[in-house]
Amino acid sequence: MDVNVLDLQRMSTEDGPGLRTTVFFKGCNLKCAWCHNPESISYRPDPNWFKNKCIGCNICVAVCPQKGISKTSDGLHFSRERCTACRTCEKKCPNAAIELKGKRYETDALARELLKDKAYWGADGGVTLSGGEVMMQHKAAIEVARLLKEERVSVAVDTAGCYDFRILEEILPYTDLVLYDLKLFDPKDHKKYTGADNAVILENYKKLTDKKIRVWVRTPIIEGATDTPQNIESIARFLAEIGQPERWELCTFNNLCRDKYERLDLTWAYQETQKTSKQHAENLQEIARRYVANAAYTGAVQEVISNR
Ligand code: SF4
Ligand code: SF4
Structure with missing residues (x-):
């Protein structure tokens, strides 16, 4: 069986306990407005254009069999609709x-690749299966x-559920920890910002709590969307009522x-949004801790670190 993977992130410290290797699976069924991994949304690879390296030769425009690359005064544009990921360009x-x-x-080749990192995982670390939405390729x-x-x-599974x-139930026998996203409690807001x-x-x-599964909840702190006291309090009340997670992480925003x-030739509404301030993160943490003792804000919304 094969699997589409965006990237492997080694020595990760933000995707569960200890030192971990995180696998970012391709494909996602949500459309979060603030997504920090836009390359992971589509199931197949998308062309990334590095403007600073481009010498303007137009070879890519000429060779694309789908006529999917065009040149305008502000640079190259890649048509996602036409691209078949043939890699000719x-x-x-x-x-x-x-x-x-x-x-x-191949799944066994991926497992072998991951096992190369076994030496640094130690007693607490391991592998986190993330995405995109990892369960879009659940088999x-x-x-x-x-x-x-x-x-x-x-093994940790990082999912939006x-x-x-x-x-999800099918993977639980092979899972030690579920990292579970709760972004917005209000259904209308959730639909507005994530499409679902x-x-x-x-x-x-x-x-998950009924099954006594070990869970860490994660909530991204996004200005004007998830970062309101009302949203944090609503999620906090829900967790207190339904079942407290082992840990609740409020993941602060950055625009890196x-x-x-x-x-990717995409516009992003959060282009100019600044990093979450320490004071704001602490205020939200304080609200969260009124209901969930082990709530804590953490460094940043998880993202694949670009290797270029
Ligand atoms: S092939 Fe395309 S992307 Fe590469 S240098 Fe030429 S114009 Fe730029
Ligand atoms: S990957 Fe293939 S289809 Fe997609 S833009 Fe490049 S040449 Fe065109």
Whole structure:
């Protein structure tokens, strides 16, 4: 079975306990307005254009079999509708100014690649399966988790939980920890900012707690969307009532990923939004802790660190 992966992030400290290797699976069923990993949204690789490397030779425009690349006064544009991810432009570019991020692995090859990192995981660390939405490729995710468990590796699954619980249930026998996103409590706001209703997400959280699964909840702190006292208090009350997670992380915002949007030729509403202030994070943490003792704000919304 094969699996589409955006990237592997080694020595990760923000995706569960200890030192971990995080696998970012491609494909997502949510459309969060603030997404920090826009390259992980589509299932297949998208062309990333590195403007600073481009020498303007137009070779890519000429070789694209889909006529999917056009040149305008403000640079190259790649048509997502036309692109078939054939990688011709990437191969023919004379200055490595185009990269299609993403790689296809066989599940056993991915597990072998991950096991190379075993030496640094220690007693607490391991592998985190993340995305995108990892459960969009759930059969492959289950297989990778099963292979890792055979080697006694600690496996965490990082998910937004917006799907039938039976899908999540299948991976639980091979999972030590679920990192579970609760972004917005109000259903209308959730729909507005992520494109999806949150009823199934809340229901699935309840099912996880009923099963006594080890869960860390994560809430991104996004200006004007999730960072209101009302939202944090609503989630806090829900957690206190349904079942407290082992940990609740309020993940502060930064805009370091804005270059990714430029490379993908996408606009981003949070381009100029500043990092969450310490004071604001502390205020929200204080509200959270009235209901959930182990709530804490953390460094940043999780993202794949660009390697270029
Ligand atoms: S082939 Fe490469 S260098 Fe030439 S125009 Fe395209 S991106 Fe720029
Ligand atoms: S990957 Fe292929 S189809 Fe997509 S833009 Fe490049 S040459 Fe065109």
